Amino acid sequence: MKAFPPASPMTALGGDPLALRLSERVARMVSDLRLGLPVVLTGADGPAMVYPVETLSSERFAERGDDCQLVVTARRAEALRHRPHEGEVALLAVPSGARLDWIQALADPSRGMPPSGALPQATQRAPGVLHRAAIRLVKAAELLPAALVATGADVIATALRHDLCILPAADALTQLQLPRDPRPVSNARVPMLAARNGRLHVFRAPDGGAEHYVVEVGQPDRTRPVLVRLHSACFTGDVLGSLKCDCGPQLQAALAAMEAEGAGVLLYLNQEGRGIGLANKMRAYSLQDQGLDTVEANHRLGFEDDERDFRTGAALLRQMGIGQVRLMTNNPAKIARLADEGIDVAERVPLKIGRGPDNTRYLDTKARKSGHLLA
Numbered sequence: 001m002k003a004f005p006p007a008s009p010m011t012a013l014g015g016d017p018l019a020l021r022l023s024e025r026v027a028r029m030v031s032d033l034r035l036g037l038p039v040v041l042t043g044a045d046g047p048a049m050v051y052p053v054e055t056l057s058s059e060r061f062a063e064r065g066d067d068c069q070l071v072v073t074a075r076r077a078e079a080l081r082h083r084p085h086e087g088e089v090a091l092l093a094v095p096s097g098a099r100l101d102w103i104q105a106l107a108d109p110s111r112g113m114p115p116s117g118a119l120p121q122a123t124q125r126a127p128g129v130l131h132r133a134a135i136r137l138v139k140a141a142e143l144l145p146a147a148l149v150a151t152g153a154d155v156i157a158t159a160l161r162h163d164l165c166i167l168p169a170a171d172a173l174t175q176l177q178l179p180r181d182p183r184p185v186s187n188a189r190v191p192m193l194a195a196r197n198g199r200l201h202v203f204r205a206p207d208g209g210a211e212h213y214v215v216e217v218g219q220p221d222r223t224r225p226v227l228v229r230l231h232s233a234c235f236t237g238d239v240l241g242s243l244k245c246d247c248g249p250q251l252q253a254a255l256a257a258m259e260a261e262g263a264g265v266l267l268y269l270n271q272e273g274r275g276i277g278l279a280n281k282m283r284a285y286s287l288q289d290q291g292l293d294t295v296e297a298n299h300r301l302g303f304e305d306d307e308r309d310f311r312t313g314a315a316l317l318r319q320m321g322i323g324q325v326r327l328m329t330n331n332p333a334k335i336a337r338l339a340d341e342g343i344d345v346a347e348r349v350p351l352k353i354g355r356g357p358d359n360t361r362y363l364d365t366k367a368r369k370s371g372h373l374l375a
């Protein structure tokens with residue numbers, strides 16, 4: 001077998017500054033998958049070509065080779081009426097004559113459930129690190145959480161011939177699980193309707209991933225707990241004024257409370273749709289229009305209820321020099337995650353606003369299933 005590029009985390013530290021770091025290689029993989037390109041992961045059973053189900057073209061699908069399996073999350077496998085899976089992912093058989101349409105329908109509930117006779121069988125093989133890494137990669141690309149994994153003798157040769165990204169699956173998985181500490185880029189004064197004395201700080205992930213924003217109101221006293229809101233991006237609620245959730249009113253009320261107290265910090269975390277991305281959130285909304293609640297819809301798509309990583313929020317607070325907070329939230333998980341990261345949550349400040357006829361079911365589901373506090 002031809003040698004393929006080494007990719008240990010030390011790659012770039014040894015000497016050559018142009019050598020790609022592991023984080024950069026993983027970031028490239030994520031962009032390639034969004035483009036519909038395959039990437040190669042190597043594991044205990046050899047190398048495998050990993051194809052993103054959502055963005056795959058039929059021409060590329062036709063080149064996949066015979067030994068091919070569909071990797072989905074355990075949640076999606078259960079939605080496809082497979083027995084409960086213990087691990088994070090499940091492996092389903094792809095018959096050699098399978099059509100791309102059929103595979104995409106298995107990944108995408110908006111295409112309707114295939115008839116029971118057309119559901120795939122589980123494979124005899126147990127999923128491993130390579131399959132977990134494949135799912136984490138497509139999730140990081142904010143695609144439907146499904147990938148085709150194809151093995152064969154010439155995977156590495158093909159990858160080298162076509163300049164495809166190659167990485168050991170274990171390294172990719174480790175990298176994807178690391179916190180991504182954003183770095184400050186720029187900041188400037190932004191007077192807002194709700195808070196005149198505002199300053200917007202832009203932070204960027206070192207791997208080129210999503211930017212996150214910190215809105216600082218006034219000049220918070222860092223020696224005492226700072227009034228803080230961790231707000232996750234909600235294009236529909238924050239920008240469009242959607243009535244399906246309470247995000248827009250919460251955002252404005254948090255800024256107004258900071259203005260009233262004279263100081264505070266709002267983190268605007270770009271983890272749209274509780275971390276699944278806007279396209280998947282709209283898929284979840286379609287499922288909600290068919291009667292599923294917000295948690296069931298995420299599960300039907302193959303996601304967990306909440307895919308956010310609040311380590312980013314803690315890192316932003318540290319960057320802003322804030323160690324103690326009075327957190328504006330109804331979500332106890334946010335308090336727990338910040339505390340895990342060493343942030344002292346001195347007080348929870350409830351943020352009850354924006355309930356209406358269009359979001360009653362959503363807010364009640366969050367209270368019943370996700371532990372949100374009603375008072």
Ligand SMILES: Nc1nc2c(ncn2[C@@H]2O[C@H](COP(=O)(O)OP(=O)(O)OP(=O)(O)O)[C@@H](O)[C@H]2O)c(=O)[nH]1
Pocket residue numbers: 230231232233234235245247250271272273274275276281284285294298328329330331334366372
């Ligand atoms: N997947 C999914 N995400 C949703 C849905 N409705 C709203 N969201 C997202 O949920 C997130 C709401 O985040 P936050 O405002 O931080 O709220 P929270 O976790 O409920 O907690 P608090 O508001 O602090 O009590 C945003 O990222 C929204 O885009 C939905 O039905 N499905």
Ligand SMILES: [Zn+2]
Pocket residue numbers: 234236237238245246247248
């Ligand atoms: Zn919202």
